[in-house]
Amino acid sequence: MRLFDHKYGTITSIAGPLLFVHDVMSARIGEVVKVQTPDNRQLDAEVLEIHGDTVLIEVFAETHGLDIKRTSVVFTDSVKRAPLSRDMIGRVFNGSFQPKDGFPMFLPEKWSPIAGFPMNPSARARPVDFIETGVSVIDGLNTLVKGQKLPVFSCAGLPSKEVVAAVLKNARLIGGKEGAREEYTTGHASDFIVVFAALGLTFYEYSFYKRVIDDMQSGFVAFVNMADEPVMERLLAPRFALSVAEYLAFDKGMDVLVIITDMTNYCDALREVSTAREELPGRRGYPGYMYSDLASLYERAGRIRGQQGSVTMLPVVTMPEDDITHPIPDLTGYITEGQIVLSRELHQKGIFPPVDVLPSLSRLMQRGIGKGHTREDHRHISNLLYKYYAKGRDLRRLEAIVGRDGMTENDKEMLNFADLFEREFIQQRAGRRSIIETLDTGFELLKQFKLEK
Amino acid sequence: MTGKITGISGPTVITDIKGLKLYERVFVGNAMLTGEVVRIEKDRSVVQVYEDTQGLAIDEPVQSTGMPLTVRLGPGLLSGIFDGLQRPLQRLKEESGPFIRGVKELSALDISGKWIFHAVRKKGEQVSTGEIIGYVKEGPFEHYISCPADVKGKIAWIAESEIHLDRPIGVMEDGSEIPGFYDWPVRVPLPYKRKYSPTEPLVTGQRSIDFLFTIAKGGTAIMPGGFGTGKTILDQSIAKFADIDIVVYAGCGERGNEMAELIEEFEMLADPWTKRTLMERTILCVNTSNMPVAAREASIYTAVTMAEYYRDMGLHVLFLADSISRWAEALREISSSLEELPGEEGYPTYLASRLSGFLERAGVVETNSGKTGSLSMILSVSPPGGDFTEPVTQSCLRTSGAFLMLDTSLAHRRHFPAINWFQSYSLYxxxxxxxxAEKFMPEWEHALSTCKEILQKEEELREVAEIVGVEGLQDADRLLMHTAEMIRMKFLCQNAYTDDAFSPPARTLSIIKEILDFYKTADEKLKQGVQLDEILNEKKNK
Structure with a gap:
């Protein structure tokens, strides 16, 4: 411990967000540093590397206007922490945890390092509690459970924000041994709360989300980093959001749904910073440690054995060039427990939500459905729907070659099924469907067809 | 010896201690973080720290231990859950809560525990290194205590019945002691007398593996597959059902929720072969993706050393790692923080030699005490973008005995386990x-080749069928397509969530036999002029 702040004016070089400072006494790795600019602004920064008394500092803001002579840095002797309190509920902050809604800062109840601590794997509880999103194609075929991380893989131009908004508006938890009995929605119960992190959002997108959040009248905490705000904050905002989520979940026993949009902006920020640090680039220029870095965010979702509260995560990833093997969706898919993939083709057909069922998957679904969770026949209905739709989709290729007239009756039925499945089951213009309605819709659909295999 | 930290960059720390040895374990900083010396220069050494270095300050102390990174070997490892440095996670949870913060030094074994010892050697007898002096019962197993290296001579005193691990179990006439446990360097394979070629199959309970691509006890297999191809489910199914004494499961850089699921299931489920709970035969070594990267690199060595330790009791041990790609990535991160010249895709050039060195730790051996034990390995690989030409898959291919390729298109069709039957192979x-042939079915070889042939022909016919439709094919070809579908749906597919998840050899054989018999009789009937539709109708009505 040092008794007072150390202030230095010994900067030797500045490159992008990086500063080299000389003659520093006992710096700490990850230590928070305040940079005072010649025009008296104060910027947040962090110690990145130490070599003897030379320290490399990374600044979390635009570094224009800095110089070597008049800029000074103050070492604070502590690592970056997030202020936490129940009072942050209903507030909007920027990527540096400063209020963005015009109200004063709250008084923190405690401080917690923003990187969090890894959860002891033997303390984790297996996610099994069904979350009803009100979206048939998610509830019925790719069920979300409490403590899961399930990303939405979107493409540029697809309505990912409308899909997220639909989930935000309609998500509710269904508890109790009987299945669909006790329920509470985002709109009602105070124990279900949304933590929203917007990374590199345009003003247009932000105002859309803002309206959704305002309409929800429920608990939320928002962190907003706009497209023209510092790139470094894009790396901080999700960590603040998750620290808040962990606090609300495991200190206060709430069920927290964390929405992060858009992870592609996060990864691009990571690449930008990594390049500035002159690190060796990996695939497509993204740093080699991107897997571990993404995992340090995604893995903070979960539940603890014998404790109330949960962190569920719904990140949005926009796939560059619609390519699911691009490093961002690829590494995300390796860490998360499944994915919801949006399809351009369905969107063109005017179907909303345009979820492509075939590549979508929820790995934790098997434990969250069936008797005691949703309904006994859930697994059976969902398997049949998937199987016939996959077959129908397969036959569409054949249809393109031989034409519908050249196909057997059964194959034609299968094609009709696929069309109707898209129009009646996936398509869901207005309003939510409860899980019972979803399963009934699926069952009715299956009844209409006499499909052999 | 103590020194100071003079530089820090991510997980690497530079210290001014002199007289360090390469790969020696050191304690770094006031928090006593574990590190390993990875480079020595004249007046400074580079230390790889296995824990989060956040908050570490310059000038904090560094302490040398004179020992390399070790694992603790002794009774009580079974049903344990450890992290990459062999810290017991259950006890850690009791001490510091559900999150791993500021890690304490905790012994992997509960040293204060009591065990009942059965001596097999007596006072006054001559023993030497590797010889068994007695055993304790650990679950269903006889856990042998043997004479450590450098100890030999006449026994002056040997314990009877109750023992404590922190006291010696035997004392020699020259005063040297036989301890209940010992520490062994993780990067050094445990010694054995000689290695044999594998001759016995490892029954996994997965039909496609047991029948098409048999793995041997003492053999190695890799399972590469993109995300969503069911690697983890397959890995876990094998861990549950394999015909093996002990399973060591290394969860290396994967999901925490999956590990939670595994732990809960293993505590509840029974081993289908012995009917005892699975946890009793399992050691878990878990380093999830959000735990420190450098410890992930060490974790597979920690796990495999424990596996070798039980192999030396004359047991059959299966080592599963999910996934070895995460280990390779950890190696890459460490290598790049040491500023080494990168090879292919940024991986260090020693990736292939490290991997082959690791895979060679598998095998059937005669142990130093004269018993026969085996260590088999099944490693899953997560190739980026599902592209098998990447360095980790390719390096594994050269040393592993079986290649089980998990196919994304099969997974999309919900064909699980998604093992591709054209690309996969087994050298065993x-x-x-x-x-x-001797143990299960005399016509095994014939059945296998018929099965492969049918699947191969189906692939050729499928292209034709896509154009002319299945109805346009000749009856013989349609029968073949039908049989191939039966093989795929009824034989190769196995739902991991039903009773079918485990298929004992008898069931595996009866299913394939039934399908091939049907094919044979139907084919004969076709030749006699019976219509295919008639045959199929008849089968349906049965």
Whole structure:
């Protein structure tokens, strides 16, 4: 411990967000540093590397206007922490945890390092509690459970924000041994709360989300980093959001749904910073440690054995060039427990939500459905729907070659099924469907067809 | 010896201690973080720290231990859950809560625990290194205590019945002691007398593996697959059902929720072979993706050393790692923080030699005490973008004995386990055939080749069928397509969530036999002029 702040004016070089400072006494790795600019602004920064008394500092803001002579840095002797309190509920902050809604800062109840601590794997509880999103194609075929991380893989131009908004508006938890009995929605119960992190959002997108959040009248905490705000904050905002989520979940026993949009902006920020640090680039220029870095965010979702509260995560990833093997969706898919993939083709057909069922998957679904969770026949209905739709989709290729007239009756039925499945089951213009309605819709659909295999 | 930290960059720390040895373990900083010396220069050494370095300050102390990174080997490892540095996670949870913060030094074994010792050697007898002096019962197993290296001579005193691990179990006439446990460097394989070629199959309970691509006890297999191809489910199914004494499961850089699921299931489920709970035969070594990267690199060595320790009791041990790609990535991160010249895709050039060195720790051996034990390895690989030409898959291919390729398109069709039957192979097949013919079914070889042939022909016919439709094919070809579908749906597919998840050899054989018999009789009937539709109708009505 040092008794007072150390202030230095010994900067030797500045490159992008990086500063080299000389003659520093006992710096700490990850230590928070305040940079005072010649025009008296104060910027947040962090110690990145130490070599003897030379320290490399990374600044979390635009570094224009800095110089070597008049800029000074103050070492604070502590690592970056997030202020936490129940009072942050209903507030909007920027990527540096400063209020963005015009109200004063709250008084923190405690401080917690923003990187969090890894959860002891033997303390984790297996996610099994069904979350009803009100979206048939998610509830019925790719069920979300409490403590899961399930990303939405979107493409540029697809309505990912409308899909997220639909989930935000309609998500509710269904508890109790009987299945669909006790329920509470985002709109009602105070124990279900949304933590929203917007990374590199345009003003247009932000105002859309803002309206959704305002309409929800429920608990939320928002962190907003706009497209023209510092790139470094894009790396901080999700960590603040998750620290808040962990606090609300495991200190206060709430069920927290964390929405992060858009992870592609996060990864691009990571690449930008990594390049500035002159690190060796990996695939497509993204740093080699991107897997571990993404995992340090995604893995903070979960539940603890014998404790109330949960962190569920719904990140949005926009796939560059619609390519699911691009490093961002690829590494995300390796860490998360499944994915919801949006399809351009369905969107063109005017179907909303345009979820492509075939590549979508929820790995934790098997434990969250069936008797005691949703309904006994859930697994059976969902398997049949998937199987016939996959077959129908397969036959569409054949249809393109031989034409519908050249196909057997059964194959034609299968094609009709696929069309109707898209129009009646996936398509869901207005309003939510409860899980019972979803399963009934699926069952009715299956009844209409006499499909052999 | 103590020194100071003079530089920090991510997980690497530079210190001014003199007289360090390469790969020696050191304690770094006031928090006593574990590190390993990875480079020594004249007046400074580079230390790889296995924990989060956040908050570490310059000038904090560094302490040398004179020992390399070790694992603790002794009774009580079974049903344990450890992290990459062999810290017991259950006890850690009791001490510091559900999150791993500021890690304490905790012994992997509960040293204060009591055990009942059965001596097999007596006072006054001559023993030497590697010889068994007695055993304790650990679950269903006899856990042998043997004479450590450098100890030999006449026994002056040997314990009877109750023992404590922190006290010696035997004392020699020259005063040297036989302890209940010992520490062994993780990067050094445990010694054995000689290695044999694998001759016995490892029954996994997965039909596609047991029948098409048999793995041998003491053999190695890799399972590469993109995300969503069911690697983890397959890995876990094998861990549950394999015909093996002990399973060591290394969860290396994967999901925490999956590990939670595994732990809960293993505590509840029974081993289908012995009916005891699975946890009793399992050691978990878990380093999830959000735990420190450098410890992930060490974790597979920690796990495999424990596996070798039980192999030396004359047991059959299966080592599973999910996934070895995460280990390779950890190696890459460490290598790049040491500023080494990168090889292919940024991986260090020693990736292939490290991997082959690691895979060679598998095998059937005669132990130093004269028993026969085996260590088999099944490693899953997560190739980026599902592209198998990447360095980790390719390096593994050169040393592993079986290649089980998990196919994304099969997974999309919900064909699980998604093992591609054209690309996968097993080098053990030929050697095990004899064993199979003798033990299970005399016509095994014939059945296998017929099955492969049908699947191969189906692939050729499928292209034709896509154009002319299945109805346009000749009856013989349609029968073949029908049979191939039966093989795929009824034989190769196995739902991991039903009773079918485990298929004992008898069931595996009866299913394939039934399908091939049907094919044979139907084919004969076709030749006699019976219509295919008639045959199929008849089968349906049965």
């Amino acid at each position: 097949g030929a050697e095990l055939l004899e064993h199979h």
